[in-house]
Amino acid sequence: MLTMVVATVAWAQRDVEGAKDHPLLTRMPGSFITSVDEKDFDSVDMSAYFTGEDERWEGRKTELRYETADGPKRPTMVQIARNYENALKKIGARILKSDGRTVMAKLEKNGAVTRVFVSAFNDGAEYSLVIVEAAPMEQVVVADAAALAKGIAAEGRIALYGIYFDTGKSVVKPESAPTLEQVVKLLKQNAAMQLFVVGHTDGTGPLDANVKLSNERAAAVVKELVGRGIAAARLKAAGVGPWSPLATNRTEEGKAKNRRVELVERLVP
Secondary structure (H helix, E strand, O other): OHHHHHHHHHHHOOOOOOOOOOOOOOOOOOOEEEEEEEEEEEEEEOOOOOOOOOOEEEEEEEEEEEEOOOOOOOOOHHHHHHHHHHHHHHOOOEEEEEOOOEEEEEEEEOOEEEEEEEEEEHHHOEEEEEEEEOOOOOOOOOOOHHHHHHHHHHHOEEEEOOOOOOOOOOOOOHHHHHHHHHHHHHHHHOOOOOEEEEEEOOOOOOHHHHHHHHHHHHHHHHHHHHHOOOOHHHEEEEEOOOOOOOOOOOOHHHHHHHOEEEEEEOOOO
């Protein structure tokens, strides 16, 4: 037993500096981490391995590369793939693909979506583990008034993703101020412009509640703009609930795109 513990510690000490296993999954016995790549938000194209709604992953990405134990105890590629496949099944993940060398899985739990890709190569001498925890990107760049005007001129509408609400609530959060100020600037620079302010929700929950919430959120945005000096007659609030999605409501990424406030050009005779 002591020999096994010492050997395990020795291999763990070969990890690149600062590397550690992802909390979701452990490593193959005797393997060590040769590289790690972590991004708060990234996009991973999996279309070479899988086609369908899960072919592009976005969110917090952790990519670990392992080298396995040398000699007779070195696992085969099939052993690596099957070990991770079984571990993923035990925690409730759905296996999207398994071919004896690669495994793709999707775990949906407590409203969170995590996707996993395991790929063994070099006859089992190495394998990589990619874990993407889906989450909407934190929007740190706010569209300026010129960009808003350009979008409305081209499409007749533009979506605002810098207006924030708590889940199920219609109170505009303080961090929405930069986006609201750009809308105010847009309207002051275009004195004849009138807008519908349209609230949208994702498809989660009862239809009537979503329509009501979208109306209340649109009205709250109008109130904020009026409070910043825009004439109420130039704005009309409306809510369409989940009836006009931009993406599928089957994924968390799609839901995030569908939850929005849009400015729609209002043409008045």
